[in-house]
Amino acid sequence: MKKVGFFGGKFLPLHMGHVYVITKAACMVEELYVILSYSKSRDSLLCQAGRIPDLPHSVRLQWLTTVTRDMENVKVLAVEDDAPSDETYDWEKGAYEIKKAIGKPIDVVFSSEHSYDPIFKRLYPDAEHVVIDSDRSHYPVSGTAIRKHGPYRYWDYIPNAVKSYFVKKVAIVGTESCGKSTLTRYLAQIYGTTYVEEYGRTICEEIGGCDGIINEEHFKEIVFGHKYMEYQKVKEANKVLFIDSEAVVSQYYAELYLGYPCSWIEGAILAQNYDLYLYLEPDVPWIDDGFRVHGDEKIRQCNNEKLKQMFQERNIPIVTIRGSYLERLEQAKRAVDQLLFG
Numbered sequence: 001m002k003k004v005g006f007f008g009g010k011f012l013p014l015h016m017g018h019v020y021v022i023t024k025a026a027c028m029v030e031e032l033y034v035i036l037s038y039s040k041s042r043d044s045l046l047c048q049a050g051r052i053p054d055l056p057h058s059v060r061l062q063w064l065t066t067v068t069r070d071m072e073n074v075k076v077l078a079v080e081d082d083a084p085s086d087e088t089y090d091w092e093k094g095a096y097e098i099k100k101a102i103g104k105p106i107d108v109v110f111s112s113e114h115s116y117d118p119i120f121k122r123l124y125p126d127a128e129h130v131v132i133d134s135d136r137s138h139y140p141v142s143g144t145a146i147r148k149h150g151p152y153r154y155w156d157y158i159p160n161a162v163k164s165y166f167v168k169k170v171a172i173v174g175t176e177s178c179g180k181s182t183l184t185r186y187l188a189q190i191y192g193t194t195y196v197e198e199y200g201r202t203i204c205e206e207i208g209g210c211d212g213i214i215n216e217e218h219f220k221e222i223v224f225g226h227k228y229m230e231y232q233k234v235k236e237a238n239k240v241l242f243i244d245s246e247a248v249v250s251q252y253y254a255e256l257y258l259g260y261p262c263s264w265i266e267g268a269i270l271a272q273n274y275d276l277y278l279y280l281e282p283d284v285p286w287i288d289d290g291f292r293v294h295g296d297e298k299i300r301q302c303n304n305e306k307l308k309q310m311f312q313e314r315n316i317p318i319v320t321i322r323g324s325y326l327e328r329l330e331q332a333k334r335a336v337d338q339l340l341f342g
């Protein structure tokens with residue numbers, strides 16, 4: 001068996017075609033180096049030109065280390081170049097930096113491109129160029145296509161370690177009895193994905209009520225517990241995660257039940273990064289589920305205006321959803337499809 005091999009790329013983003021090559025290459029050498037070649041300006045421009053968020057090299061490095069964490073003979077290294085574009089990449093200088101980073105003689109260079117033969121022969125005269133899956137029959141996908149069309153059309157080709165980075169997070173918000181929980185579950189159902197239930201409700205059920213019972217410590221459990229559940233669920237989500245309520249709603253309930261806002265909840269609000277807020281108008285019948293206390297129509301409208309204003313004051317854009325249950329589902333679906341597929 002050959003001793004040292006390397007497989008290089010931008011991994012912008014990492015996909016299953018890369019993982020396939022890494023896995024096969026790891027079986028063919030004693031030590032495999034996976035080299036992440038990155039240039040901040042080039043990589044950022046390539047992402048901006050496509051339908052993909054910025055993919056900093058630290059994120060790509062983590063994907064590669066996660067994917068190879070159980071492969072004992074694989075090491076991942078990042079090598080920076082300052083090329084402003086693919087066309088201006090200096091292969092000579094790149095090879096010098098790669099050899100320096102590996103620090104030992106290289107026996108094999110892996111790629112999936114026969115067209116790299118002459119360049120690798122020149123740059124690595126003592127190494128063999130091994131081409132794996134040149135026709136990309138195992139995983140017909142490329143980083144270019146994912147950047148151009150977005151990751152959601154290629155979801156099956158995105159490794160699990162990468163998926164959560166691209167999952168869109170949709171927060172479903174509104175006041176009491178506005179149909180949030182039902183819409184959250186129904187959306188998760190039709191998109192075949194997971195959801196985060198309203199943790200405030202779980203806590204109120206646990207302590208046997210809300211009004212006059214709940215205290216600031218419970219709010220900490222609600223806000224941080226909800227966030228923890230979100231981190232867990234995003235790992236299992238299929239393209240999109242639906243989240244019933246978030247920290248602005250918690251602040252609204254803190255003011256309602258404690259009589260004062262909590263400054264630390266503002267920190268949680270600032271740390272949120274939802275891609276879409278669906279704001280549900282309370283124009284469906286009020287249902288008393290045993291935990292709700294503001295059913296009077298005037299109070300309901302007043303509370304609704306207050307919550308809406310809280311989003312406005314924090315410059316959080318909301319998409320308003322109203323009408324029958326069917327109209328709500330259809331409006332929400334349109335907004336989510338737009339988010340995923342443009």
Ligand SMILES: NC(=O)c1ccc[n+]([C@@H]2O[C@H](COP(=O)([O-])OP(=O)(O)OC[C@H]3O[C@@H](n4cnc5c(N)ncnc54)[C@H](O)[C@@H]3O)[C@@H](O)[C@H]2O)c1
Pocket residue numbers: 007008009010011012016017018020021037038086089090091092093094095098110111112113123132133136139140141142143144
């Ligand atoms: N200077 C050097 O010696 C050297 C050597 C290798 C790589 N590099 C760097 O890596 C870059 C080359 O990689 P890239 O831009 O093509 O990066 P990339 O991340 O798109 O691809 C990395 C490798 O994976 C292969 N690949 C892509 N899709 C595949 C699929 N579906 N199935 C199987 N294999 C697949 C590619 O052919 C390439 O060999 C260069 O621009 C350079 O930055 C430099």
